[in-house]
Amino acid sequence: MQVHSVPLGSVTIGPRSWRDGTVRSIRRAERLVRDTWAGRGVSGRPRVCSAGPGFTARATDGPAEPAEEEATGEKCGSRDRNGEVKTSRPQTTGGVRTVPFPATCWREQCAGASVAVATEYMRRVREVEGQLRRQAARVSQEGIRLDRERGHLEKMLRSISTELAVNRRSSEDRTRRPNTAETERDGADYLLLCERRELTELKLDLEGALRSTLTQLQALGESSRRLRDCAGERARVLELLPHSGSAAAQNLPKTDPTSAFTPECQQVLDSSTSAVAQSQQLRDGARRLLSSAIARQKAAHRAVNDGLVKKVAETVALQQNLALVTAATRQAMFRKQREINCIRHSYGRAQGPEHSGDVLSREKLNRPLVHVYQRHPGTQLPEAALLIQGSAMLRRRLESSEGELERLQLTCLQLQNDLRGKNAAAQVDAGVVRMRRRRVDVRAVPALLQQGAPRSAAGGTEVTGACQ
16 A cells, blocks of 8 residues: 655644634734724735634634635635645735824924915916916006007097188188179189088097097006906915016916906906907007098098199189280270370361361351352352261261270270289189198198008099089
């Protein structure tokens, strides 16, 4: 009979009761150790090999002991190839240890946690405060730009008022032309009326834009004040931080009444953004209105000046024609006067002397030659009839010539009066043109807007067509 050797580790030598008592003591110790390590995870619990290899206790303190023994056996030992159980060393360290009571550095840990929370909150508040102040700076810059546009609008309004005063002065000066024929309404008066209407409309538009600008400036000032107040309220917790902070975050956190970014901050930022957008739109509209107003003002002014210059040219042309006709009329009048003098002289010679004593012997009808000639019958001379007929003809010619001379004199007087009126009217219109060119204040309009204003040669035509 062959005897096989049995491994010693798989054979139980001692009595079972003797081992059961020891195992129960070990189990009680393990439970006590596990209870004293309250709050520790399974991985941190000390693993102790409770029983020897291949042992299963029968008598246990509770129903859970066999399962615990099996689990402990699986954890504490493992079998090798030959079926031998390899025991592992109990592990009492490792893992995260959590104790049920504060550590000795608990006070420092609480202080550090509080500092971390406060620092993080202050950092977020600093970001919000920086965003608010940057937005306030943008609002202030927008207010400066809008205030510059307000100044341009006021300068343009002063220029329009000056143009209206010049227009009224031009109309008043043109009423000082001499006679009624020159004071009748003409194309220049119509152009002045169109210019007055155009300037009045521009003035109303600019005044409306100026009122909107002033209202928007007040809104920007109120928005800037609210931003600064909100930033100051946020900065109350930043006294211990340095003044030079990091750049603000691009994306702000969600609003929370107890967080760094409160709903009040969100409301102030939104209102300021809307105010800045409205201000930009208002500035663009004001710039377009100024450019249009400058172009329309220049076109109206140029149209009136061109009309007055054309009227002066027409008056001068008529004045020259009147001067030529007046000279010709005076020449005809003097010629007619010489003719009348000749006719009067001839008529006087035909009538003879006023006194009979002044009649010469050869001029008498009863002179001896005629008296002797008439002794025979039928020998009448036609001298007397011819003298009577010639005298009557000369008298009629004299009367007609005197009438023509009177008409020439009257016409010459009318031409001279008309010439004086044309001369005075031309001087008045030329003075109005000089006054308009002198009184226009180019400096009242910003140079930048003057450069941007369109220059059209047909400005006067456009204004005239618009008035029609």
